[in-house]
Amino acid sequence: MSRAARLEAAAPPPLLDRVDLHRIEAARALDPRARSELGQFLTPPPVASFMASLFERPCEDIRVLDAGAGVGSLLAAFTASACARRKRPSAIRATGFEIDPRLAAYLRRTARACRDECAGAGIDFAARIIEADFIRSAVEQLDGGRPRPGMPRSFTHAILNPPYKKLNSDTEARAALRRVGLETSNLYTAFLGLAILLLEPGGELVAITPRSFCNGPYFRPFRELFFREMSLRRVHVFESRKAAFAEDEVLQENVILHAVRGGRRDPVAISSSRGPEGELLSVRSVPFEHVVRPGDAELFIHVVPDDAGERVAATFARMPSRLTDLNVGVSTGKVVDFRAREFLRQEPGRGTGPLIYPTHLASGVVRWPKRGKKPNALVDAPETADLWMPSGNYVLVKRFSSKEERRRVVAALFTPESAPGDRIGFENHLNVLHRSGKGLPAVMARGLVAFLNSTLVDTHVRQFNGHTQVNATDLRNLGVPTVEQIERLGRRAPDPGLPQEELDHIVEQML
Incomplete structure (x- = not known):
């Protein structure tokens, strides 16, 4: 074996590969029924890396939120991306919420690995892992101005794979969310809504969520909040319903969103791929009015990833009646x-x-x-x-x-x-x-x-x-x-x- 080969063999694996061992180990150890009850679906590395690559805002001092962080795959991807950029930040302050104590233990190990990665890149990294209910903590901060110790009052970045689970109308969580003006029937839109409200003006959000919020009466209040507060920059869709979380046998149709707090309604990039590791099939830039039709009181979100779909969308835009x-x-x-x-x-x-x-x-x-x-x-x-x-x-x-x-x-x-x-x-x-x-x-x-x-x-x-x-x-x-x-x-x-x-x-x- 050559000296170069020996050095390569002795080098630690890339950060995200190391953290993915935590994800695989946790997925095997956790009861599938308990994970389903909590709506936990851990993010595979290709999805996490792609999400981290979507952030655009150059920022010297980053305050990043990962709510429902799991083992920290998104935090690791965000850190690796920041370290690889030509213009690196001087500091990253990460806040990770994870209510499951077993996953929180892995998350702490991931935070230490991120700190070591940043040290090699000359970035000052510190993480606060909060083993608590994100909804309750965020509402307390937004409603009463009482942030948890070590938690910033606002964030420059938020990267999320939120839990997917229905929220009944009579739950404590629904009552808490109403205190800050959030009306939603699912955990994932609750997490997204709170993350949006915790972003500073100009702050960026990247999230992978079910596509179900794009239509339907139950999600209209969330869509109203989203478009009141955020400027949508990109939507990515997977052609396969089970591509994003294939190992968990999730059949939800998922999208990845990139949006900025405030700003103008610029054209939106629409992209698609067959799966998380597949090549992009298409990337299109469309006017915002093609995504949300003018005059649509329901604010349905139309995702048209190719030219054939655009022709169909144009046909329906000309439809004279309801x-x-x-x-x-x-x-x-x-x-x-x-x-x-x-x-x-x-x-x-x-x-x-x-x-x-x-x-x-x-x-x-x-x-x-x-x-x-x-x-x-x-x-x-x-x-x-x-x-x-x-x-x-x-x-x-x-x-x-x-x-x-x-x-x-x-x-x-x-x-x-x-x-x-x-x-x-x-x-x-x-x-x-x-x-x-x-x-x-x-x-x-x-x-x-x-x-x-x-x-x-x-x-x-x-x-x-x-x-x-x-x-x-x-x-x-x-x-x-x-x-x-x-x-x-x-x-x-x-x-x-x-x-x-x-x-x-x-x-x-x-x-």
């Missing part, structure tokens, strides 16, 4: 099965009416009854009087698409011939398109089913919808053609079960 303009309402099905359990029947019979579940939707139509686990009928009784809708022509859209389905939007036509009777029950996992609580004109219903089942609509919805749910707000916010165009489509595509290629061709010709 469903309300067509006098079409959207409601969720009225039958919540666990509340009506005693009135459910497996088979239709005397004194019952048809009950339609998502499982009854197939090839653009309703096939009822169906043998299987789900009931087919609802008892007609005084207790169920408010759960029925009059028979007619309805458009049904699944609220949740299954893992086996390739499409995000799955629509089907219900007609009076689909099931007998003058009243129909629709289960709560269906969106129902109707007119004032009654059926739609037949040709309009057929046209809407054809339009909603097109690849054009499916592609567009994926640009702002990062999960398998399509809710009523998504549909109400969807651009649609004119009444005349929808009716023309209904006459040209009367069969809801048309082959996809033929259906798409008809829709493209119509538009």
Whole structure:
């Protein structure tokens, strides 16, 4: 072995590789159920390195926050990136929050490794590891101005992989968040919101999160906060739903955000890759107005990573109508099965009416009854009087698409011939398109089913919808053609079960 080879073999591995041993060891040692309960998904090195590379602001004295730090992969990546820059900071003051004592022990080891790395680069490094609830600590500081000992009043940088878990409305955390004006239903947006409020003007945030905050009514208050306080600079998407956290078998669709506190609404960089170690497939710069449409009260965030997607986005930007303009309402099905359990029947019979579940939707139509686990009928009784809708022509859209389905939007036509009777029950996992609580004109219903089942609509919805749910707000916010165009489509595509290629061709010709 040559002297150079011996020196290389004796040298310590790069900082992030050393810290990744902590991540692997911790992942093996921790109970998967406990990690799931806390919403813990530890950041792989390629993701951490990419995130750290997105920071732009030159800063002499850095104060960096890593909330929900885990073993410190993001802190290590941030430190390694700072040490490798041509213009290095003179000092890094890191604050890491980790509530799990086992992970906090690894985090302290990572902080020591970061200190050693910085010493070799001439950077003064100090870390404060806080083994406490980040939400409670941040709220105390923001609400009462009482920072924890060693915790700065504000930060120049924040790098986060926050925990993913729902926050019920009656929890202490929700009450604490409301004290500082944060209304959110998930831990990850709570962590992001607090980190934003702790940034100084001009401070930078880089975070990896589920894409679900981009749409839906539950996340609108967070989107309002985000765009009131931050200037979005970059969004990166992974083509594969499980790419970012493959080892943890996470099927969330994730994005990486880079944003700055305050500033102008400059063009936004949109990039994509197949996975954390894959080459960038595309990087585009788009006007902010292409990401959040002007006049959109819901502030849906549209992520369009390629030119083909941009053409779809442009098509929908020209759509002249919303469903309300067509006098079409959207409601969720009225039958919540666990509340009506005693009135459910497996088979239709005397004194019952048809009950339609998502499982009854197939090839653009309703096939009822169906043998299987789900009931087919609802008892007609005084207790169920408010759960029925009059028979007619309805458009049904699944609220949740299954893992086996390739499409995000799955629509089907219900007609009076689909099931007998003058009243129909629709289960709560269906969106129902109707007119004032009654059926739609037949040709309009057929046209809407054809339009909603097109690849054009499916592609567009994926640009702002990062999960398998399509809710009523998504549909109400969807651009649609004119009444005349929808009716023309209904006459040209009367069969809801048309082959996809033929259906798409008809829709493209119509538009």
